[in-house]
Amino acid sequence: MNRISRRSLLAGGVTAAVAAVGSAVTIAGRRFGLVPPDAGGIFAAGNTLNYAAHRLFGRNALAREFPRSMIAEKPFANTIAPPSEAFARHQAEHFANWTLDVRGSVDTPRPLSVHALRGMAVRSQITAVTCEEGWSYVAEWTGTPLSAVLQACGVRPSARYVVYFAADGWMDSIDIDEAMHPQTLVTWGMNGGDLPVAFGGPLRMRVPRQLGYKSVKFIERLLVTDTVADLKISTGVRNYAWYSGI
Ligand SMILES: Nc1nc2c(c(=O)[nH]1)N[C@H]1C(S)=C(S)[C@@H](COP(=O)(O)O)O[C@H]1N2
Numbered sequence: 001m002n003r004i005s006r007r008s009l010l011a012g013g014v015t016a017a018v019a020a021v022g023s024a025v026t027i028a029g030r031r032f033g034l035v036p037p038d039a040g041g042i043f044a045a046g047n048t049l050n051y052a053a054h055r056l057f058g059r060n061a062l063a064r065e066f067p068r069s070m071i072a073e074k075p076f077a078n079t080i081a082p083p084s085e086a087f088a089r090h091q092a093e094h095f096a097n098w099t100l101d102v103r104g105s106v107d108t109p110r111p112l113s114v115h116a117l118r119g120m121a122v123r124s125q126i127t128a129v130t131c132e133e134g135w136s137y138v139a140e141w142t143g144t145p146l147s148a149v150l151q152a153c154g155v156r157p158s159a160r161y162v163v164y165f166a167a168d169g170w171m172d173s174i175d176i177d178e179a180m181h182p183q184t185l186v187t188w189g190m191n192g193g194d195l196p197v198a199f200g201g202p203l204r205m206r207v208p209r210q211l212g213y214k215s216v217k218f219i220e221r222l223l224v225t226d227t228v229a230d231l232k233i234s235t236g237v238r239n240y241a242w243y244s245g246i
């Protein structure tokens with residue numbers, strides 16, 4: 001046997017071993033609810049290990065919170081407003097008729113007005129928005145913990161994901177751990193005032209434990225589901241990982 005074929009045999013063996021470990025990881029992970037819904041193809045094992053590690057060891061870990069002195073003077077907004085007439089009308093009405101429609105695996109599906117949300121539990125935190133493109137800024141975010149919204153709607157024990165939909169066509173989803181985490185906020189305030197439209201007003205999902213693209217602006221609908229297998233996940237379409245824990 002010459003050297004080249006031995007090397008390629010070896011390479012083949014390594015590839016097979018990696019694939020075997022990879023599929024063992026995904027099979028075990030699936031069994032224990034540790035596989036992200038976009039796991040598949042060559043990234044399956046890597047995505048699963050990252051997600052599983054965070055879920056096993058960092059389920060309750062807090063995103064970093066910053067001192068007030070770190071709040072950016074000129075935060076950068078990269079999406080200004082959804083270019084629709086309907087949105088412009090809502091804006092002219094100061095979002096008095098904007099609602100967040102909660103549906104799916106809840107006992108009481110209902111639309112919640114911004115006013116109603118503001119009357120629920122309140123949390124403020126100074127955290128960073130970090131874009132996958134490399135920039136970030138710190139701001140103070142104020143809102144209603146998503147956990148409080150879900151509890152108010154009677155979230156069912158079978159619920160495993162929350163999908164959120166925005167007025168500009170964006171959508172994304174998080175697992176129930178992220179949804180119930182105290183820092184995940186349905187945000188309506190920023191730096192002491194109302195949440196400006198450029199930063200996602202009237203309502204933005206802030207998920208400070210993950211990259212900026214999970215913090216979807218202009219949200220108008222929440223779907224609580226027991227599975228996301230049959231849903232098209234926007235991050236998959238954009239080619240970003242579904243789970244982007246930082
Ligand atoms: N509805 C909506 N939400 C969105 C986006 C968007 O285009 N539309 N862009 C995302 C991306 S990629 C990032 S990094 C952050 C940017 O937040 P910022 O504008 O507050 O800096 O918003 C996220 N939320």
Ligand SMILES: [Mo]
Nearest residue numbers: 131132212213
């Ligand atoms: Mo981004």
